[in-house]
Amino acid sequence: MKKERLLVGFILFVMVLPSFVWGAVELKFCNYFPIPARQSKICEEFIKDLEARSKGELKIRYFPAGTLLTAPKMYDGVVEGIADIGFSNIGYTFGRFRMTETLDLPLGFPNAWVANHVANDFIREFKPKEWDKVHILSMHTSPVNVVLSATKPVYKMEDLKGMTLRGLGFIAEVVTALGATPRPIPTPEAYEAMQKKVIDGLMIPMETMRAFRYAEVAKYVTECWPIGQVYTFYLIMNKEAWNKLSPELKKILSEYPFEEKLATMWNEVDIDGKQYGKEKGLQFIELPSEEITKWKKAVEPVLDKYVKSMVAAGYSEKETRELINYARMRIEYWTKKQKELGVKSSTGPSEVRIK
16 A cells, blocks of 8 residues: 555656656646647747757656646646646636736737737736736737638628627627627637537637638638737746746746747738638628727727726726726837838738738
């Protein structure tokens, strides 16, 4: 019995804590995206780069496609040490990251490149205590959402009435504000749900047309990017695992350009997703200016509801409005910067859009 207890204890130690193998620190990195997806491939790139930079001091085991932790369980799994590094989005734990959820509001993000930089600025500026249990390696965001439909085209807001669209968190709030019904289906399950007409479509970025093969079951894309809403993602590390790292390994991780690489990746995959949708024959619909005005006005109550919910949770209205105003200020800054740098995107002002 004593030998059995020792064996069980050793197995748990190996599973839960970063281990030292022949002098190397071993970490477990989890992601829920499918293995072929660019979001999964960039994690492999991170691992390869970090191991090389550490010159053998760091070994990272990779668990993609939800094989160790699914998207909804990612944050708790990292906190508990089931994984040391996790990649997921805050919509799966709606209500837990109240301040950060500001970034999921329809604030007018033009594209992923801008939104990724704004998200990191936001966290650096406000340092929300809601992340105190983990070490943040980088925040990042999806590209802006569009209406991806399998049942009918959406030319105007009224077309959304009676439709059911997949959406989480404040994305679900926007779906409701626009007149449709939200359904919180995990991204990997949405393909089958759309195929079987359980849902009519999704409020989601165009990149998913390739990453999750939605272009195979969708028929129409309504480009509603002017309302500018994204899904906010995180790349986090177990705090105990972080604290155990040597100063040299901490320096390698701290100086690694996660933010820029993630901003570039999300931007590129959305361009690719749009192109893939066109290749598959999907119909792309652009909203006329008068319709854009209607959509923007319709989602304004979502911001007001967020402010009220924050006040009810103990935050001041002034503090909450500052979160929103800061994000919008940085959107303006990074949109200008994008134009100056000549970075092209699938969505956004005409100066930056891929033709």
